[in-house]
Amino acid sequence: MIEQLSEGFFEIFEDGTFQKMDPARLDNVSEDTSLGKYSSALGIDPLLIQLSGKTIVIDPGLGWGLDHTSSYHDTSSVVTNLDIFEISPEDVDLVILSHLHYDHMAGCTYVDENQKTQATFPNARYLVHKEEFDYALTQTGTKYHSKGALYNLDEFYKLIAEKRVDFISQSIFSPLQGISLIKTGGHTPGHLIAKIIDEEEIFYFLGDLVPTEYHLNHYAMKQIDYDPVQTKKTKRFVLNNATEENATLFFYHSLFQKSGRISLNKKNQFTLSQPSSS
Ligand SMILES: [Zn+2]
Numbered sequence: 618m619i620e621q622l623s624e625g626f627f628e629i630f631e632d633g634t635f636q637k638m639d640p641a642r643l644d645n646v647s648e649d650t651s652l653g654k655y656s657s658a659l660g661i662d663p664l665l666i667q668l669s670g671k672t673i674v675i676d677p678g679l680g681w682g683l684d685h686t687s688s689y690h691d692t693s694s695v696v697t698n699l700d701i702f703e704i705s706p707e708d709v710d711l712v713i714l715s716h717l718h719y720d721h722m723a724g725c726t727y728v729d730e731n732q733k734t735q736a737t738f739p740n741a742r743y744l745v746h747k748e749e750f751d752y753a754l755t756q757t758g759t760k761y762h763s764k765g766a767l768y769n770l771d772e773f774y775k776l777i778a779e780k781r782v783d784f785i786s787q788s789i790f791s792p793l794q795g796i797s798l799i800k801t802g803g804h805t806p807g808h809l810i811a812k813i814i815d816e817e818e819i820f821y822f823l824g825d826l827v828p829t830e831y832h833l834n835h836y837a838m839k840q841i842d843y844d845p846v847q848t849k850k851t852k853r854f855v856l857n858n859a860t861e862e863n864a865t866l867f868f869y870h871s872l873f874q875k876s877g878r879i880s881l882n883k884k885n886q887f888t889l890s891q892p893s894s895s
Contacts, residue, residue, distance in 0.1 A: 618668075619813060619820055621867055621876055622698035624661040624678045624724075631655065633767040635679060635720070637692065643872055659829075659870040661720060663695050664822050665702065668795045668815060671710040674699075674738065675811055675822050676869060677724030683737060684728040695724045696737065709738040711792060714745040715824030716808040717753040719767045721869070726772040734775045743776055744792060746800055747784040749807025752843075785809070801826050801855070803848030804838065810855065812864075819864035826852055828870040833879065833887040856887055 626638040638658055642649055652658055664675040674695065682689035683696060696706055714722050725743060729735050736743075756768045776782050788800040797812045804825040811822040825841075826848065827833060833856065842848045859866060860879050866889075867876045877889040 618666070618702075619815060619867075620665045620702065622663045622665055622674075622678075622695060623693060623875075624663070624681050624695065624698075625693050626658060626660055626872065627679070628652065628656040628658055629720075633719075635681075637681065637689065658872055659720075660872055660875065662867070662869050662871070662875055663698070663724070664811075664867055665699065665704070666796070666813060666815075668813070669793050671793055672704060672708050673711045673713060673793075673796070674709055674741075675713045676715050676721040676824065677712060677737060679720055680724030680727055680737065683724065685730045685732075686728065706738045707740050709741045712738055712741045712743045713792070713796075713798065713811060714743065714749075715810065715822070715869075716749050716805045717745060717768055717770065717773070718805065718825070719769045721824070722773065723769070725776060728772075734772045736776055736779065736781055741781070743782045744785060744798070745782065746798075746807035746809050747786045748800070748802075749805060749809075750784060752806040799855075801847075801851040803844050803851050804842050806843055819859075819862045820867065821855065821859055821864055822867045822869070823855070824869060826855065827866070827868065829868050830871055830874045830877070830889050833889065860887070 626640045628636045628638045646652060661678045663678050666673040677695045682692040682694045712725060725737055726734050727737050753768045753770055757770050785798060790798045795814050798809045799812060800809045802808055808824060810824050810826055813820040836849060856879060860881060863878060865876060865878055874889055877891060879887045879889055882888050
């Protein structure tokens with residue numbers, strides 16, 4: 618089983634802060650004077666996989682509403698999303714992190730009623746690439762410099778101290794049968810994507826290598842990517858493979874079409890088909 622989860626829609630401001638956004642605003646983006654000028658809209662869509670008897674979450678999101686102090690308890694979060702599938706946080710075996718930007722990993726932890734940081738998934742191993750962690754260490758404490766490219770490891774250190782985190786050093790690593798984690802770099806030095814093979818069907822979780830369907834054919838991350846040349850090269854390589862494999866792609870930040878298969882049209886552009894109903 619592979620299911621795309623959703624924390625909903627957010628507005629990210631120039632200082633890197635997030636605010637939940639009314640999705641109705643997407644109906645008339647062109648008339649919305651602040652959106653696009655002072656902020657950008659994005660979705661936050663983690664992935665749930667059940668494979669080989671294990672339950673896996675990729676990029677657990679912002680963790681919106683998980684903290685005891687939050688006033689957003691009735692909002693959708695990775696935990697309320699799992700509940701729909703009758704999965705509790707205790708059931709999750711593995712959490713895979715494409716990279717350590719805040720909007721992909723803050724949901725790894727929450728603050729409980731005693732103001733203590735706790736692992737959101739108390740029985741899970743957390744997987745991240747070693748190069749990503751090493752780079753993130755050099756970035757914490759430095760001033761946030763570009764939209765969305767924020768590291769905040771304060772709560773992640775707790776997971777490391779509790780020995781819940783495993784660091785990957787290989788460029789391709791398979792944590793269990795059917796899942797390969799492929800280091801792409803580009804967006805961040807240790808960025809990785811996941812390739813999932815479930816009963817001969819192939820799926821990709823692309824993280825911020827291709828954050829939305831718009832990014833299939835547009836390169837709009839110049840200000841954010843650590844190594845833009847690497848991003849461009851790897852993106853083309855991965856998308857060409859995914860086309861040949863007739864794979865289903867999952868986008869983490871899409872506003873409109875969040876998944877689908879791709880093909881190349883006559884202008885050599887990728888077009889996205891409607892997702893299959895499986
Ligand atoms: Zn990112």
